[in-house]
Amino acid sequence: MPITYDAVKALSADLYDWSLRAVPADTKDGLRHAIGTESQDGARKVLRMMLTSAQKAEDEDRFVCSDAGVPVYHVTIGTAARLDGDIKAAISDGFDELVGRISPPLLKHVTNPLTNERGYKGKDMPLVTWDVAGGADWVEILCQPKALGSGRWAALETFSFPSLAEIEAYVMKVVMQAGSQHCPPVIIGVGIGGSFDVAARIASKATMRRVGSVNPEPTLAAMEERLLRAVNATGFGPMGTGGDTTALAVHVDYASGHGYTPVAVCFNCWINRRTRARLHNDGTVERFE
Amino acid sequence: MSASDHAGFRTLRMPLSREDARSLRAGDMILVDGEIVITAGLPTVQRLVACAEDGHAPPFPLDGGSLLHLGSYSQDTTDGGLEILYMNPTTSTRFNRLMPTLIRHFGLTAVGGKGGLDAGCVEAMREVGCVYLSFLGGGAPLHSAAIEAVREVAYPDLVAHYRLVRLAVRGLGPLTVGIDAHGNSLFDTLQHQAQDRMPAILAQLAKDRAAAGN
Numbered sequence: 001m002p003i004t005y006d007a008v009k010a011l012s013a014d015l016y017d018w019s020l021r022a023v024p025a026d027t028k029d030g031l032r033h034a035i036g037t038e039s040q041d042g043a044r045k046v047l048r049m050m051l052t053s054a055q056k057a058e059d060e061d062r063f064v065c066s067d068a069g070v071p072v073y074h075v076t077i078g079t080a081a082r083l084d085g086d087i088k089a090a091i092s093d094g095f096d097e098l099v100g101r102i103s104p105p106l107l108k109h110v111t112n113p114l115t116n117e118r119g120y121k122g123k124d125m126p127l128v129t130w131d132v133a134g135g136a137d138w139v140e141i142l143c144q145p146k147a148l149g150s151g152r153w154a155a156l157e158t159f160s161f162p163s164l165a166e167i168e169a170y171v172m173k174v175v176m177q178a179g180s181q182h183c184p185p186v187i188i189g190v191g192i193g194g195s196f197d198v199a200a201r202i203a204s205k206a207t208m209r210r211v212g213s214v215n216p217e218p219t220l221a222a223m224e225e226r227l228l229r230a231v232n233a234t235g236f237g238p239m240g241t242g243g244d245t246t247a248l249a250v251h252v253d254y255a256s257g258h259g260y261t262p263v264a265v266c267f268n269c270w271i272n273r274r275t276r277a278r279l280h281n282d283g284t285v286e287r288f289e
Numbered sequence: 290m291s292a293s294d295h296a297g298f299r300t301l302r303m304p305l306s307r308e309d310a311r312s313l314r315a316g317d318m319i320l321v322d323g324e325i326v327i328t329a330g331l332p333t334v335q336r337l338v339a340c341a342e343d344g345h346a347p348p349f350p351l352d353g354g355s356l357l358h359l360g361s362y363s364q365d366t367t368d369g370g371l372e373i374l375y376m377n378p379t380t381s382t383r384f385n386r387l388m389p390t391l392i393r394h395f396g397l398t399a400v401g402g403k404g405g406l407d408a409g410c411v412e413a414m415r416e417v418g419c420v421y422l423s424f425l426g427g428g429a430p431l432h433s434a435a436i437e438a439v440r441e442v443a444y445p446d447l448v449a450h451y452r453l454v455r456l457a458v459r460g461l462g463p464l465t466v467g468i469d470a471h472g473n474s475l476f477d478t479l480q481h482q483a484q485d486r487m488p489a490i491l492a493q494l495a496k497d498r499a500a501a502g503n
Binding site (some may be wrong): 053065152222229 | 316318360361362364374375376377379380382403404405414423425426427428429430431433440448449450463465467475476479480482483486487489490491493495496497498501503
């Protein structure tokens with residue numbers, strides 16, 4: 001039984017829908033942990049409100065944020081997956097179907113960048129990145145809707161043979177540019193090297209890693225730890241009104257490159273919208289988050 | 290939030306009196322009852338600036354009231370009324386350039402949203418006696434539950450979250466006073482504080498790199 005157009009369409013729509021109504025478990029754990037470490041009373045109150053909001057969204061089937069963002073998907077196709085139908089069209093059609101049926105309705109956030117007109121449809125929307133997994137017999141779809149707090153403050157700069165000190169200073173520069181405005185505490189993704197597009201992609205992918213997970217590469221694990229301490233020493237705090245909790249996690253990845261080294265830094269706001277599932281060749285759907 | 294989550298916070302009536310606005314200090318956390326005016330639309334704020342500059346009346350009076358950067362999904366109900374399905378803040382700094390005109394012209398007592406406003410707005414707020422209220426982003430379930438009634442929706446030609454909406458709320462918050470009417474801005478203070486701390490933060494990163502052998 002192959003992986004069909006219908007299955008991809010239905011799952012794409014569901015992943016988007018689910019992402020709007022819950023905060024991932026690892027992220028809620030990160031918020032709970034932060035309440036224990038946060039030294040400022042007002043900041044602890046804001047963190048508690050975040051957990052209350054997340055719980056109320058789940059209990060009452062509400063959106064956590066009114067800005068449902070735009071649909072962003074990362075699709076990984078196993079080379080042993082058997083496909084039946086146009087799965088590219090299925091993702092786009094799934095979003096269209098969701099717009100028609102979702103309750104409460106979505107606000108119109110898909111924006112034509114040339115006119116600033118907003119609607120539910122637009123060129124190249126949904127935004128999909130495609131990847132291939134050698135030997136796998138599944139298709140994995142990760143949905144990560146993007147809005148201001150999870151998109152607006154990202155930045156990239158290209159250096160020549162930078163030291164780690166220069167790279168880390170740049171991360172802090174981007175953190176300062178975002179300041180109080182990206183609905184902290186955020187999840188920060190850093191992508192180093194490769195090329196312009198690859199650095200941005202690995203930074204974005206780094207935000208998808210679970211909060212609390214440890215980077216398997218010791219050099220990166222150490223960098224993540226010290227950058228997290230550095231970001232939280234800035235004092236912007238939850239919702240940027242002061243505190244020790246500006247980020248829940250800093251996740252770093254890299255790709256080898258030429259020596260000109262792009263460094264990309266991006267953020268996900270505290271609700272960290274993210275859902276992920278696999279469609280298997282035998283027709284089963286395996287939901288991870 | 291439940292009643293117990295609201296315990297211990299001062300509740301203020303909206304629109305705020307000038308006296309109440311001036312009584313608040315940056316960092317205070319409050320609840321609000323009463324009437325608020327909201328929009329998340331740049332075109333909407335541009336239209337209101339045009340009203341101020343051309344001397345036209347806005348769709349409903351804003352004098353001495355609030356203008357909060359909150360987006361909402363409003364729709365007609367079967368009995369001819371209006372309802373809001375959800376409501377949440379948007380980033381206020383997008384409106385930096387336009388807000389001083391509105392704060393001064395309409396003598397606003399409260400503005401708000403998330404992320405704060407710049408020095409030009411802080412000065413206008415100090416002049417007229419106006420505060421900035423910081424809302425929880427990702428707080429749609431909490432903020433929406435505080436809505437009692439929708440009074441009026443203007444600019445129906447715009448997409449839902451851009452419309453200008455006047456509504457009654459009860460127990461909205463807690464909200465953090467991000468900027469007070471005395472020129473104090475948490476956002477400005479925190480940005481300067483972070484800048485001041487940056488040499489020490491970068492020095493600590495260097496120490497940590499050395500300790501890790503990087």
